[in-house]
Amino acid sequence: MPLRLEIKRKLAQRSERVKSVDLHPNEPWILTSLYSGTVCIWDYQSQAITKSFEVTELPVRSAKFVARKQWVVAGADDMYIRVYNYNTMDKVKVFEAHTDYIRCVAVHPTLPYILSSCDDMLIKLWDWEKSWYCTQIFEGHSHYVMQVTINPKDTNTFASASLDRTIKNEYLDLGSPDPNFTLDAHLKGVNCVDYFTGGDKPYLITGLDDHTAKVWDYQTKTCVQTLEGHTSSPESDKHVLKMVLYVYGIQLLID
Structure with missing residues (x-):
């Protein structure tokens, strides 16, 4: 008879590896996307995080500013592209874009x-x-x-x-x-x-x-x-x- 074990607790350690960076053309901001699934906006004058988006539990390999729309666009390993308003932090759009990991997004x-x-x-x-x-x-x-x-x-x-x-x-x-x-x-x-x-x-x-x-x-x-x-x-x-x-x-x- 197989041994049955009850899981009492799951422990996980999330990496903070940076997968991409982008510079805002007007503000003193650096956008970073992390392996942990988070996107952060750093103010390089104050040396502090000003915004943080919990995008997904999977790696976000690319994120870019769309300054003229006040957006952040991010592509992740869950195959979705997500768009956020970086002032209000509201989601603008979420859609399944590919059938595998999204490696990069680029803004015209x-x-x-x-x-x-x-x-x-x-x-x-x-x-x-x-x-x-x-x-x-x-x-x-x-x-x-x-x-x-x-x-x-x-x-x-x-x-x-x-x-x-x-x-x-x-x-x-x-x-x-x-x-x-x-x-x-x-x-x-x-x-x-x-x-x-x-x-x-x-x-x-x-x-x-x-x-x-x-x-x-x-x-x-x-x-x-x-x-x-x-x-x-x-x-x-x-x-x-x-x-x-x-x-x-x-x-x-x-x-």
């Missing part, structure tokens, strides 16, 4: 668009002026899509990073569903991607599972620089996040 700087990327290998475009209707699905990656970011110099294009070792540069234009180009010269999975904003150079920077970062000229599609020195993958290297936060005089528990 002028149009009412949110991009989301996921472990289901899809990127989706959401229009909040159309009741958050999904107006476009971008396929083509063959592994988790770790990050999407909109080109600040051409806001009709965006880049996506995937563990399939590629970067894709794609059009937001609904009439152009195919990738503009694909960078497939990476030897390991790509965890993160961003555009260079400090000048006129047409550069992308990628963070790889081989502990390096690469700078790409996306016009010539060539690697112009490889940066070494990390001891773990850039997606998980805590020292990068610590450096950013210490610039603003904030110390977070991210171990």
Whole structure:
């Protein structure tokens, strides 16, 4: 006869690992999303938390400000995107967006668009002026899509990073569903991607599972620089996040 045990108490320890950060364009605020399922707004002048949202019990891997709407938009491992008014802390919208962990959300700087990327290998475009209707699905990656970011110099294009070792540069234009180009010269999975904003150079920077970062000229599609020195993958290297936060005089528990 099997032994039957009665559970008297369950104990759990939630991690406070930081999964994403974002800066408010006007206020002295840093937005952090945590593995514990919480989203926090830090005032880097007072060095204190000013707002905290208990989003879900699962990790929130990406959260962004939508300053012109006074929103925070967050994507989590429960496959939902949630939108909050950061002044009233009211929920604006909650909807199931994907069929696996949501890795990243990106906000269009002028149009009412949110991009989301996921472990289901899809990127989706959401229009909040159309009741958050999904107006476009971008396929083509063959592994988790770790990050999407909109080109600040051409806001009709965006880049996506995937563990399939590629970067894709794609059009937001609904009439152009195919990738503009694909960078497939990476030897390991790509965890993160961003555009260079400090000048006129047409550069992308990628963070790889081989502990390096690469700078790409996306016009010539060539690697112009490889940066070494990390001891773990850039997606998980805590020292990068610590450096950013210490610039603003904030110390977070991210171990």
